[in-house]
Amino acid sequence: MPLPVPKNVDETLALLKAGSYVADRSLATAAFLALKLGRPLFLEGEAGVGKTEIAKVLATTMGRRLIRLQCYEGLDVSAAVYEWNYSRQMLEIRLAEATEASRETLEEEIFSERFLIRRPLLQALDPDPDGPPVLLIDELDRADEPFEAYLLEVLADYQITIPEIGTIRAPTPPITVVTSNRTREIHDALKRRCYYYWVDYPDAVRELEILRLKVPGAAIDLSRQVVGFVQKLRGEELFKSPGVAEAIDWTNALVQLDRVTLDPTTINETLGALLKYQDDIAKIRGPEAARLLSQVQAELATAPPAR
């Protein structure tokens, strides 16, 4: 059942929690503002910290349709906004010849909504019985600057102009989530129209909470060790630190291997689930992994039992 927009930060937090997304209160605040004031939420952060997930969770828990636009270099209007159905248009022209229909109306005819193929941005402006959909514009940094500039108009007024038809305007703006991995800086003009939030790696307590939720089959000791180890790794100088997604993957892999605690051999064998660059793996594998693990074990032994 579609839910209305939450009334305050606490409700937003509860909403995300209901979608099994463990969020910081700070993130919930930004999300609440975006929902309440109908502006896009701009999420930036390292890969694998759960940016895309937020949009998915919002769509599921609020019972809205999720429309996803994956950005890439060269993404243009015909792939992102609308395209005409050319083959049907040509058929229509031939048909018009056969029936000797009036030539004057032909132009109106073939550029009507019947021949319009709606791409994600246009779909997001359509009224929906479940309420405005969730529009996810994923990895905007991959698109090029011209597309970003086009997006400015769409995100500011939620309207799209098709020369042959006119301006299409959303009755209520969609819930928009824009994500970026920061492979380049997004222009300030676009960010200015959004609520900005930098999604950071979670702290140990929160990460444990996430792991318990996402991999319920893992033994509590294992989860705790995984969190400790991953948090330690993030302190190392790595080319790509493991994100939450990698931690979840790794725990899943360990559960599949029937491990209940970490040991150096297991770490060395499964490090590929956690680190994705050969240099990083070479750096951590072996003695370094053993050293980090012993640190983690020592800390867990002295720490009070987790909640």
Added chain:
Amino acid sequence: MSWRDQPLGAAGDGTLVANLMHFARILRAAGLPIGPGRVAEAVRAVQVAGLANRDDFYWTLHAVFVNRRDQRHIFDQAFRLFWRDPEWSARLPALSLLLPQARGADPTPKEPMSRRLAEALQGQGDDKHARPRDETPPGETFDAVMTWSAREILQRKDFEQMSSEELAAAKAAMARLVMPVAMVRTRRYRADPAGARADLRATLRATARTGGDIIALRFRAPRLRPPPLAVLCDISGSMERYSRMLLHFLHALSASRQRVYSFVFGTRLTNITRQLRFRDVDEALSRVAGSVEDWSGGTRIGHCLAEFNLHWSRRVLGQNAVVLLITDGLDREGAQGLAAEMERLHKSCRRLVWLNPLLRYSGFEPKFLGARAMMPHVDDFRPAHNLQSLADIAQVLGEHTGHAMRPRIAAGSTAA
């Protein structure tokens, strides 16, 4: 943290809007791009989110005012200072505040305040913040705040101003400049009668205009545009005599095309892209001079490249960038780790061009450890001697354009 639990200053009374405005002005003076629209936005956001919780208030303003990750620190400090003490913030509207007094009332600040923020707050006091803060000559203002480590020889530099004759020569040189990779295809198209692909959208539009009797195909071709360019420029002691000219080159390059990212390195890496955006070349250079700390010192190429690879390569080399490395390859650390970093750099860009101004004669062969480690990972080696002007650089970069010049071939026998 405890400061967030403190009651919010000036929350209940009607001065909130005024306070938000002053807060925004302080942030703006500290360098955050905040316009009047943002202030209105902040007021609306605060009304919606409420003031019950100091944490929420913090993050509400954060969502509105902060645009980039590196602004978080300034925002955090400004928020802490501005919203901590109700009386203090109540005094602010009078604009009679002088910062040192305010800090005197502050029991032992835990970390030194950001210089930008300090300047912003002072600017509020004497109401002269319209004046650009770098107008004072560098060197006079900086000595007092030199608090960083003394391990390296950190030097400031003052550049001679550019004469109008030089300026004209520079413009002429840049107009002639052809980069080793001049243009790349994009996935976008433009109308082109000689294009290879049919442009169905234009075709149908034209057809509808003629009433559908004739379907005349229109064509399109890929658009070309210059690739992004990342320039890593050595400013160590051995390169000293080139540094002014090279910075002029970087400035002219940034002005003449989009997507140019400039870095300089000696013992550390500094991103000077933003400083070079200032139109006026002298102003840009004085800003660069102010933000770079390792002029004419030693070189740690390996270390600086590692830093670039770790922190910047993913952000500036994303869209198939060309990297231009300007260094003589003399490395203080004996090329330690240099080969590996060069390999990574080479693999993460479209093309790696090394411009080496060391050459005193034409038959140069890289003998130094650093140069030997770098050679195998360079796509294009451009040795140069007598690099005295922008015209020389333009000429060196323009040579052999279009032909892949592998260094091994160039250094060895004749090219095929």
